Amino acid sequence: MRVLFIHADYIEYEAREKALKNAEEIEKRKERCDECLVAFISVEEGDDGIAPRASKEIEEIAEKLNVERIVLYPYAHLSPKLASPDVAMKVLLNLESILGEKYEVCRAPFGWYKSFVISCKGHPLSELSKEIRAEGEEEEESEALKAEKKTTYWYIMTPDGELHDVSEFNYEKYPNLKKFVDYEISGTRAVTRIPPHVELMQKLELADYEPGSDSGNMRYYPKGKLVKRLIEEYVENRVLDYGAMEVETPIMYDYNHPSLKSYLNRFPARQYIVLSGKDKYFLRFAACFGQFLLMHDATFSYKQLPIRIYELAKYAFRREQKGELVGLRRLRAFTMPDMHTLAADMEQAKEEFRRQYEMAISVLKDFGLELGDYEVAIRFTRDFYEENREFINDLVRLVNRPVLIQMWDERFFYFVLKFEFNFVDAMNKAAALSTVQIDVENAQRYGITYYDEKGEKKNPYILHCSPSGAVERVMYAMLEKAYMDSQRGRKPMLPVWLSPTQVRIIPVKDEFMDYATAVMHDLADLGFRVDLDDRDLSVSRKIRDAEKEWIPYIVVIGEKEISEEILTVRIRGEGVKVMKMDEFLKILEEKVRGYPRAKLPLPALLSMRPKFRG
């Protein structure tokens, strides 16, 4: 709430005409008040419960000025983020009644165009403005947080189903789990350097900051765009194979939509707001809304369940705090594969949960991320655990390693069970990748129903699943992992199917260019991403550049290769090997089989490529 205070000799105002359709009805159009404190007030978003606090602030000033009369004057122009009229009205009425106990209060009518004349006293304290923060809201939030902390229990569960105290567990064999636990519970951080993946995303010309946009909205260079698209395609294929139906839903939603509103209000507002004329919309922060609204209108029966729908939320928007944004790890606009499964009952929900858990493991594996690169967290309510011990144990047994468990006495969120796979990066920070949750709340909130055996309407359980997590975050994890590999003396690289250039051809002299070009075309025709370094540079220099690009296969072509019809291939991380073309093709084919394919994202001749970054 923003308030402009004027200590006045008098104020006169007159309501002229309605500014809002639902302006309040008034009896007396004209008012005058002498020797008073006038408070021009803008009620802002989130001010719902602010009246008691605001009245204290106003009283304080009134006391200092020693006035008996207070004028509450609704004045919208102090703030760009006004509360809705009904909220503002409520707050003003509240203020009026609280202040009315001690002061004579005039309240100027709400929702009218008014003319006014004011005489300001002009002494040092006679004019001041104040921003009264909706601390009530913050308190509530921290109360909820405190409550969560009070009734949260942390354990490590071993594959035998045993729960161990987090502080007593022996982490010797699981250093990453230790890092993850520390990060989760105490939030330990002790590093001061640019995250490795940020330097890499720039150096490899994958992605970069875009200062022309809002922070946390990235640009992708051709190579980065390719990698991103391949990841998206891959996840999409997996989800469709799993049985999901792809849909597309809007990226913005009515701020005042009833079901959406109650969902939004459960959390501190972190939305991007879009104004369309006078109407307010928020940008989606996940694909949930669109899919829920869509399923609300669908008709289906228990025989069709489970039903799975999927969308690649490009983008999902979250206006994270400035200080939280980092490279590709935490963004304000990101790409989220989001699948929702409607399940008839808890048994079916559990069955799906388990299958999706396994799918997530397999998906990450194809990005080169293995158990141990990431740690498993499983979170649930105590009730759920009591009824499903064996089910939980089974999840831990499946990964065959200790898992972080968080258990709540009460349900704070919309889910009763959730898992995440948390990647532990080079700076010992953790970031969630895959996740699945069993939602027991939103089917009701959105009025999603199916017909059961008796023909009665029932709310299904809803599973939220992102088998990979945000696409940008997958890129982040791959780059961080590559960096950690290089620290251990291994050559950093992306999986071959994701490498922007899979094969680089380097002719030893200009005269071999025709032959080299022919080799390039042979490979390209088979769907591999091949390019050719035709620049006027030494062979070793070209090799160096290719290595810096993490190219998995470098083929040098000279006299020997041409006369003997062989290929000399420098395989990343393995060394130089001489082979026949068909042998090379076999190796390549094996590396990309089953993965999405795409064309080279840049001109095939290196001499034709711009430099996007240094």
Add this chain to the structure above:
RNA sequence: GCCACCGUAGCUCAGCCGGUGGAGCGCCACCUUGGUAAGGUGGAGGUCGCGGGUUCGAUUCCCGCCGGUGGCUCCA
């Protein structure tokens, strides 16, 4: 959002206590035709993040803003 640090050529960075700026890489030209991580010579390129202030004079000092990074908070 709060606190701290940083912002000099496309990139990475040097520039002491105020007197209008340098290197390497990259780019362009020429020479060089090369065999598995940098061949040589020359040239172009800068409102020193933006806006104010102090000063005869500011890249340098002060304030504000923007952007990046780290910490706190947060992470539906």
